[in-house]
Amino acid sequence: MPSAVISSRGAVSALRFGRAAAMGTLAALILIAGVWASWGTAQHVMLTKGRESGTVRVARCAEDVCTGPYTPVSRGSQPRQKVVIAHTASVREGLTYSVVVKPGSSHVVRSGPAGILYAWVPFGGALLLAAVVVAGGLRRARPAWAMAGTGIALITGAFVTM
Structure with missing residues (x-):
């Protein structure tokens, strides 16, 4: 019987690690896509x-x-x-x-602050989407709230300055 308990714990640990790896990779890909989408415009505005x-x-x-x-x-x-x-x-x-x-x-x-914030709006959306993945998939509430707050601040800042 002890071997069944040990293998069951090992399987649970492997599944937890797999979920964390998959969700971490997904969150990273979402953020990379947000930066990629924003950089096409942001490079012209920021590097003048x-x-x-x-x-x-x-x-x-x-x-x-x-x-x-x-x-x-x-x-x-x-x-x-x-x-x-x-x-x-x-x-x-x-x-x-x-x-x-x-x-x-x-x-x-x-150009200017309005142009910079507007260029990074896709990244703000990616932060919001990745926050859902971090909260639900990784079960990390504080980093998720920080990401969501940053995304909302970026999008709101762009809206206010435009």
């Missing part, structure tokens, strides 16, 4: 040295994009008759926004 920066006055908005003339602020930047900016809830016709030009294109992204 050597990039063209200026302002865009939104002239017209369609379904997904808005366009307008670009006025340079940084040295070496050229004025453009038409640049494209994503049409978000905060971009309105007739208003002027500080932007950074994506290299080799006519696409621009918002």
Whole structure:
């Protein structure tokens, strides 16, 4: 009989380790995907040295994009008759926004605190999703609350600044 009890405890320990490994891997993959999704825009907003920066006055908005003339602020930047900016809830016709030009294109992204926070919104969503995995799968409530709070703060900060 003692061997059955020992093997049962070993199986339970192996299952617990397997669950922790699987949920930890899933949470890590969610966070990596959030960083990956955010970095496409965040790199242009955060690493501005050597990039063209200026302002865009939104002239017209369609379904997904808005366009307008670009006025340079940084040295070496050229004025453009038409640049494209994503049409978000905060971009309105007739208003002027500080932007950074994506290299080799006519696409621009918002700069400054609003642009940085908006670029990291996908990571904020990943933090919220990973918090559910950490709380439910890993049974770690405090780290989950910390992750969820950080995600909510990031998304709320982006909403307030935009």
